[in-house]
Amino acid sequence: xxxxxxxxxxxxxxxxxxxxxxxxxxxxxxxxxxxxxxxxxxxxxxxxxxxxxxxxxxxxxxxxxxxxxxxxxxxxxxxxxxxxxxxxxxxxxxxxxxxxxxxxxxxxxxxxxxxxxxxxxxxxxxxxxxxxxxxxxxxxxxxxxxxxxxxxxxxxxxxxxxxxxxxxxxxxxxxxxxxxxxxxxxxxxxxxxxxxxxxxxxxxxxxxxxxxxxxxxxxxx
Amino acid sequence: xxxxxxxxxxxxxxxxxxxxxxxxxxxxxxxxxxxxxxxxxxxxxxxxxxxxxxxxxxxxxxxxxxxxxxxxxxxxxxxxxxxxxxxxxxxxxxxxxxxxxxxxxxxxxxxxxxxxx
Ligand SMILES: Nc1nc2c(ncn2[C@@H]2O[C@H](COP(=O)(O)OP(=O)(O)OP(=O)(O)O)[C@@H](O)[C@H]2O)c(=O)[nH]1
Ligand SMILES: [Mg+2]
Ligand SMILES: [Zn+2]
Numbered sequence: 024x025x026x027x028x029x030x031x032x033x034x035x036x037x038x039x040x041x042x043x044x045x046x047x048x049x050x051x052x053x054x055x056x057x058x059x060x061x062x063x064x065x066x067x068x069x070x071x072x073x074x075x076x077x078x079x080x081x082x083x084x085x086x087x088x089x090x091x092x093x094x095x096x097x098x099x100x101x102x103x104x105x106x107x108x109x110x111x112x113x114x115x116x117x118x119x120x121x122x123x124x125x126x127x128x129x130x131x132x133x134x135x136x137x138x139x140x141x142x143x144x145x146x147x148x149x150x151x152x153x154x155x156x157x158x159x160x161x162x163x164x165x166x167x168x169x170x171x172x173x174x175x176x177x178x179x180x181x182x183x184x185x186x187x188x189x190x191x192x193x194x195x196x197x198x199x200x201x202x203x204x205x206x207x208x209x210x211x212x213x214x215x216x217x218x219x220x221x222x223x224x225x226x227x228x229x230x231x232x233x234x235x236x237x238x239x240x241x242x243x244x
Numbered sequence: 245x246x247x248x249x250x251x252x253x254x255x256x257x258x259x260x261x262x263x264x265x266x267x268x269x270x271x272x273x274x275x276x277x278x279x280x281x282x283x284x285x286x287x288x289x290x291x292x293x294x295x296x297x298x299x300x301x302x303x304x305x306x307x308x309x310x311x312x313x314x315x316x317x318x319x320x321x322x323x324x325x326x327x328x329x330x331x332x333x334x335x336x337x338x339x340x341x342x343x344x345x346x347x348x349x350x351x352x353x354x355x356x357x358x359x360x361x
Pocket of ligand 3: 317318319320321322333334335336337338
């Protein structure tokens with residue numbers, strides 16, 4: 024019997040395609056955000072509400088990941104933003120190859136920002152680089168204040184965290200400051216924002232400013 | 245879950261080696277799994293067994309070795325092993341760090357029988 028040393032990284036294939044995607048985005052000056060969060064955290068609602076404002080300033084395209092439906096892409100298209108749908112047919116995350124297939128359909132010269140809504144799942148998507156510039160984690164107060172320490176890997180690599188549904192705080196036994204402390208413990212460099220829905224009006228003002236600033240920084244390079 | 249994808253990649257890589265080296269039998273595959281990789285050992289073994297039915301890999305043992313999480317402190321530069329969350333520098337207590345290793349999944353080696361040439 025012989026032992027054969029292999030040392031082959033099983034994520035190498037995904038990482039290689041992610042690197043190609045990243046190069047393609049860079050050569051077209053496109054900023055890319057990978058949005059992750061549990062099912063129902065409020066990812067699509069957040070995006071529906073910031074897209075109209077973002078679109079006033081820059082050209083945005085959405086890529087929607089979902090197990091089986093086109094529901095989220097249809098919701099996004101109502102805002103006037105183009106949304107491509109990826110169905111993973113049960114797969115728990117998007118991978119770099121799926122993104123590569125979608126960007127072939129786009130005219131990259133006219134795009135400033137691509138936002139990818141990953142499959143609703145706080146665990147698996149964090150392990151798959153897509154070629155993005157920013158990792159955004161969306162977590163709702165209704166999930167409980169301990170989620171950042173129970174699912175640390177997603178938060179560890181996040182550049183931006185959005186805490187949604189703060190309008191529900193009066194009805195929950197959740198301390199948002201504890202949640203923020205847990206996030207800061209794991210990743211003190213992440214930019215943290217809150218969104219709320221009051222009297223049917225969704226508020227996420229500073230978020231739009233922050234995203235525009237990141238997009239402009241990349242363009243300015 | 246994505247353990248199946250990882251095992252498909254593993255089998256493809258092992259099969260390349262099998263063809264290149266005239267392998268008659270694979271006895272063991274040693275896999276190194278970082279503690280931050282989100283890959284569950286039971287799910288890896290289950291996927292490995294399911295995907296190797298009927299092939300040259302059937303019956304091979306999948307040995308999983310764990311790799312610790314190594315972080316480098318951005319404040320004082322120290323490299324340290326992180327054994328849980330939050331990750332804090334043992335010297336200066338800074339929570340600013342870069343992960344050096346611990347999220348990888350890779351095939352380390354395989355034990356094989358070869359045809360004599
Ligand atoms: N009260 C309140 N409800 C919200 C808020 N944001 C989202 N919701 C509700 O939460 C539910 C889930 O929202 P979605 O935006 O579909 O969540 P998602 O993260 O995109 O879900 P998946 O794509 O299925 O993983 C919907 O019923 C929303 O109306 C908020 O700020 N406040
Ligand atoms: Mg959604
Ligand atoms: Zn230190």
